[in-house]
Amino acid sequence: MQAIDILQQHQLKKTSPRLAIIEALQSVDAPLAEAEISEKMGSHYDRTTFYRSMQTLEEAGIIHRIVVDKQLVKYAMNHVEFTSKNQPDHAHFFCNNCKKLICLEEVHPGPYRLPTGFQTSEAEVIIKGLCNKCSK
Amino acid sequence: MQAIDILQQHQLKKTSPRLAIIEALQSVDAPLAEAEISEKMGSHYDRTTFYRSMQTLEEAGIIHRIVVDKQLVKYAMNHVEFTSKNQPDHAHFFCNNCKKLICLEEVHPGPYRLPTGFQTSEAEVIIKGLCNKCSK
DNA sequence: TTTCAAATGCAACATTGTTGCAAAGGTACG
DNA sequence: CGTACCTTTGCAACAATGTTGCATTTGAAA
Structure with a gap:
């Protein structure tokens, strides 16, 4: 979907910084x-x-935000089915070699067996290792 | 175990900053x-x-480091059985209300079903929600 | 006790993110 | 189309976390 339509759909003002940010995120698949x-x-x-x-x-x-490490935060587009109520809860993979972050949309972590009385609202999972290109 | 013995065991110099840091971490259970x-x-x-x-x-x-959020990093003692080769891979729980972080030593996340060619070396899991005290 | 590599402490800097406020810009309405 | 208004922008200053270079100090071994 076009950046301008995304803002329209969410009833946000179509300002140039917002359009530029969305287009930047859409320009690469990471x-x-x-x-x-x-x-x-x-x-x-x-x-x-x-x-x-x-x-x-x-x-x-x-969009959603992924905290990879102490000093590394990345931002990614959400899929259309995600809204502010329906948070994305997929895992992310960080390649220690090429430093790329990949959304593992199909990996849904949990459920977790927590001690009595603990209520989960969300979970953040970063799996680190070598991606398919760097492990060869 | 005493701070000075921990440093001794790992063949690290027993300097006052290191001793003070370990004692600070040992003084509370979080x-x-x-x-x-x-x-x-x-x-x-x-x-x-x-x-x-x-x-x-x-x-x-x-010790191990836990990146809770964009600007919040916490540090915790490892259990004796963990070494630099044998990384701790337990999940952590962050209470959105009292802002305390809890090591869930018994919650070992994974294994994850990753796409072909991906190699996992470690995973970081932060579960957020309400702790047993704040959910009442 | 002497010696020396390792660790400390200081200054300066880098990165990520926030707050206050005046100016600019998007949108609705006439 | 023009105007009015509220949101958003852009600038300056600040805050928190973390890093680098270098001279000084210190732990530990000989």
Whole structure:
């Protein structure tokens, strides 16, 4: 779907930073970090606007955020079936060699057997290792 | 086990920053963030030394690091049976209400059914929700 | 006790993210 | 089309976490 239609569908204003961010994420088939997105957006880039846009897009269920490691956060488009109520709960794979992050849409972790009284709302799973290209 | 014995056992120098960090982590039954550890260590505290010590202790298999969220990293003692080769692979629970992190030593996630060619070396699982005290 | 590699502590810097506020821009309405 | 209004942007300043270089100190072995 086109970026402008996605914003329309969620009743968000069609501003140029939001359109640029969505188009950057759609341009590659992998989650991107802020630095990678800002590169694709060129010169006219503001970090505050980026973070505020990401928050808006995440709350609307358009993107999701993946915390890979201490200093590495990546952002990815959601599939159309995910909304703010219906959170994506797939696992992510991080390749220790090529440093790429891959959404494993078909891997749904859990359920987990927690001690009595614990209530789960969501789970974040990062599997690390070597991807299919780097393990050869 | 005493902090000084732990360092001895791993053939690490028994320096005061390392001893203070281990004692801080042992003083409570929960993973701590840098700010929480530095509080317990009092005035004589240096952030560079802290991070370098944590790296040494992690590589030795004495502690492990848990990335809870974008800007929240916690550190916890390993059980004696874990070494640098034998990584701890238990899940962690983060309470969205009281913000405490709990090691679920008995919850061992996986195995995961990954696409062909993917090799797993480790997995990090953060389950979020309400802990037994906050769900009442 | 002496020696020396390892570790500390300081300064400076890097990255990621947040807050306040004035200016600019999108959208609805006439 | 133009205007009015509320949202969003963009800038500056700040905050938290983590890293690098280098001189000084210190643990531990001889």
